[in-house]
Amino acid sequence: MKTNVLTILVAFAVLVVGAADTSRAADGKGTAVQKSFGKTAGGEAVDEFILKNAQGLTVSVISRGATIRQILAKDRDGKVADIVNGFDDVAGYEGEGNQYFGCTTGRVCNRIANGKFTLDGKEYTLAINNEPNHLHGGVKRSLDKVVWKGRLIEPKRGVGAAFSYTSPDGEEGYPGTLKVSVRYVLTDDNKLSIRYSATTDAATPVNLTNHAYFNLAGAGSPTVLNHELQLEADKYTPADDTLIPTGRIANVQGTVLDFRKSTRIGDRIEELTDTAALGYDHNFVLRNQTGENALAATLRDPSSGRVLKIYTQEPGIQFYSGNFLHGQKGKGGKEYAHRSALCLEDQHYPDSVNQPSFPTTILKPGDKFSKTTVYEFGVFFK
Numbered sequence: 142m143k144t145n146v147l148t149i150l151v152a153f154a155v156l157v158v159g160a161a162d163t164s165r166a167a168d169g170k171g172t173a174v175q176k177s178f179g180k181t182a183g184g185e186a187v188d189e190f191i192l193k194n195a196q197g198l199t200v201s202v203i204s205r206g207a208t209i210r211q212i213l214a215k216d217r218d219g220k221v222a223d224i225v226n227g228f229d230d231v232a233g234y235e236g237e238g239n240q241y242f243g244c245t246t247g248r249v250c251n252r253i254a255n256g257k258f259t260l261d262g263k264e265y266t267l268a269i270n271n272e273p274n275h276l277h278g279g280v281k282r283s284l285d286k287v288v289w290k291g292r293l294i295e296p297k298r299g300v301g302a303a304f305s306y307t308s309p310d311g312e313e314g315y316p317g318t319l320k321v322s323v324r325y326v327l328t329d330d331n332k333l334s335i336r337y338s339a340t341t342d343a344a345t346p347v348n349l350t351n352h353a354y355f356n357l358a359g360a361g362s363p364t365v366l367n368h369e370l371q372l373e374a375d376k377y378t379p380a381d382d383t384l385i386p387t388g389r390i391a392n393v394q395g396t397v398l399d400f401r402k403s404t405r406i407g408d409r410i411e412e413l414t415d416t417a418a419l420g421y422d423h424n425f426v427l428r429n430q431t432g433e434n435a436l437a438a439t440l441r442d443p444s445s446g447r448v449l450k451i452y453t454q455e456p457g458i459q460f461y462s463g464n465f466l467h468g469q470k471g472k473g474g475k476e477y478a479h480r481s482a483l484c485l486e487d488q489h490y491p492d493s494v495n496q497p498s499f500p501t502t503i504l505k506p507g508d509k510f511s512k513t514t515v516y517e518f519g520v521f522f523k
């Protein structure tokens with residue numbers, strides 16, 4: 142009799158929560174859950190991985206695009222809000238409203254001039270999806286649009302999920318079979334580390350980042366113009382009217398791109414409204430060029446007290462102030478208005494494959510692409 146009751150209870154629990162896999166952090170109170178997030182229009186199953194640490198910070202990642210879907214973080218009063226743009230279902234991610242929300246971006250993030258590059262004497266032609274350039278890896282099978290293989294992992298510290306994808310030779314016009322993986326680990330000190338690795342069987346450009354849109358007052362809040370930003374960058378890469386770097390490296394001093402001291406984003410943005418970028422959409426040259434992890438950006442929201450610090454090994458970071466957001470509807474029907482969220486995409490410089498003076502993005506067979514980005518979440522009191 143007892144066994145029967147137990148069986149019914151277990152069956153009921155599976156019905157209610159779905160067939161969920163769970164794991165617990167080896168070192169603390171963190172938990173991780175894997176569950177179904179539905180199916181793509183093509184019928185592929187998408188899973189969601191929900192990581193929660195001992196402080197209650199929660200990060201969820203879906204296997205389509207190895208995409209950060211939700212970050213639930215406390216403000217200075219302990220009130221929780223979701224601080225990234227996203228959607229409630231796979232259809233949302235597949236729809237027109239999705240401007241790379243939270244995705245892993247590649248094979249080459251940002252722009253390649255005229256969608257062309259030459260490697261070892263051979264010219265490659267890529268999709269033009271941002272006239273007249275190639276943007277964020279292509280149209281149909283860029284890394285943000287494919288379903289990755291995901292699984293829960295048990296890191297030494299914290300909780301985590303790992304995603305892998307094999308991009309066949311020629312996919313989106315890029316040479317070489319690229320085996321790529323992204324590993325998210327959330328620790329009890331409120332750090333989310335994102336480790337990217339890749340190998341190839343033929344030389345190919347690789348530039349990977351995450352395209353999370355943050356509003357530290359809560360995604361769907363009207364603006365990010367009151368956020369304060371500090372970038373560890375003395376220089377930037379000036380670009381032409383199609384946002385392709387000219388090849389020059391210029392000082393931020395005396396320009397609206399000077400974020401060496403924490404500065405309110407709205408203070409000078411109007412000076413950029415009439416440019417091709419419609420606001421901030423610039424690649425900053427980080428002071429740290431050692432390839433070791435260092436602080437790159439500090440974003441503060443005075444209203445909520447939330448702070449985000451970004452550490453990276455990359456030489457550059459794209460600060461994009463959400464100028465192309467247009468009020469599309471996202472999670473819980475929230476509207477994502479013009480400049481209501483911003484991206485800080487740590488990266489190699491745009492169009493590096495055509496710019497011999499920039500640090501190279503070419504991955505060769507036998508070499509391993511590897512980089513780690515850390516998002517650290519906190520609060521400040523004033």
Ligand code: GLA
Binds near residue numbers: 240241422461465484
């Ligand atoms: C990047 C680009 C922007 C824009 C967004 C996506 O940040 O630099 O110009 O294309 O992605 O909308």
